[in-house]
Amino acid sequence: MIDQIKELIAEAEAFKAQTKEEVEAYRIKLLGQKGIVKQYFAEFKNVANDQKKEFGQVINTLKKTAEEKINTLKSELEQKEEVSQSNLDVSRPGEPISLGARHPISIVKNQIIDIFSRIGFNVSEGPEVEDDWHNFTALNLPEYHPARDMQDTFFIQTNPDILLRTHTSSVQVRYMENNKPPIRTISPGRVYRNEAISARSHCFFHQLEGLYIDKDVSFADLKQTLQYFTTELFGKSKIRLRPSYFPFTEPSAEIDVYWGLETETDYKITKGTGWLEIGGCGMVDPNVLKNCGIDAEDYSGFAFGVGIDRIAMLLYQIGDIRLLSENDVRFLEQFKSAL
Structure with a gap:
């Protein structure tokens, strides 16, 4: 079971998405009320005592990795939306700055x-x-x-x-x-x-x-x-x-x-x-x-x-x-x- 959680950690690190909907679906899958992380926490009581420490560490790592990845992807997609909504052409040259002058x-x-x-x-x-x-x-x-x-x-x-x-x-x-x-x-x-x-x-x-x-x-x-x-x-x-x-x-x-x-x-x-x-x-x-x-x-x-x-x-x-x-x-x- 620990190996399965480590695979999920690697999957979270490599996860990519093109839309907010994909990010939200992934969040529900891993971190939702019935998500994978909740299921593993529920399974913690059935783990052998000599494995509980490692088991708890990898679950927490999975949760933290998934949260960071989801937050990063959300931020990137929101920035892309702002740029597209402003119709900003980043390739255009900037407006010239008018220099002031001292009063005589x-x-x-x-x-x-x-x-x-x-x-x-x-x-x-x-x-x-x-x-x-x-x-x-x-x-x-x-x-x-x-x-x-x-x-x-x-x-x-x-x-x-x-x-x-x-x-x-x-x-x-x-x-x-x-x-x-x-x-x-x-x-x-x-x-x-x-x-x-x-x-x-x-x-x-x-x-x-x-x-x-x-x-x-x-x-x-x-x-x-x-x-x-x-x-x-x-x-x-x-x-x-x-x-x-x-x-x-x-x-x-x-x-x-x-x-x-x-x-x-x-x-x-x-x-x-x-x-x-x-x-x-x-x-x-x-x-x-x-x-x-x-x-x-x-x-x-x-x-x-x-x-x-x-x-x-x-x-x-x-x-x-x-x-x-x-x-x-x-x-x-x-x-x-x-x-």
Whole structure:
């Protein structure tokens, strides 16, 4: 009888089926309520004591082998059915995968971050929904200060002290409050102004502002830093700083880079002067340092800010700022070859 069971084990190992019906018939034959395995288990009591151990082992082996074979065949047949039902032609070539592209704002922002990281500037970030202290008051713009009118602000109606930040200088305030000099950081991010949307302006745009605080920092340090930045980004090393006014820096200046007059486009974007304004800068006002808990007697510093959107428009000759936020795939696909 043991030899018969071993033959059934070999038969189970070699069993093949083309349909689920054949597998089910085989299962009933071996493992059903009246199947062969049940019959052998019933016969166990009549086996001689010296053969019971071997008899029990071969029955269990038969049962296990049959179950594994049946489960394997069921799984294979189900997979074949799924393939046939999906009408999938596995011999067909796959669909091409469309490659994405970085947004021009991201490209330019990463380039600027890389340039300043080479001279020791780290990156700091802060909230876009800001409070009055960090956006205005700490930056030498107390309540009712006329310079607040320079920036049309989106206020949160439920709380007049909460607003959408108008510049990333608010990030610099937070950084100075939580870090001791020397400080060397840049703050890229999106800012908001209540302005009419046109080809040249938008109600939100992107800025990158820099801050350097240490002992004996001078205006010459500021100019040299900007000289390095414009040379690395534009390949143009000639800059000028025009006197200007910003409440949080004194003295203050506008940053111009000499773009040149080689093409008709150069004449257009520089209005025939060859000079192009790219941002503002200045020495940090001592009141700002005091508001942030820094001793203005021991430390000085400079700050600067550039518009990432404007620089992207210059580098890629984009004529309408609205293209940067409309997510037009035809526009974005043009930057697949960019960094």
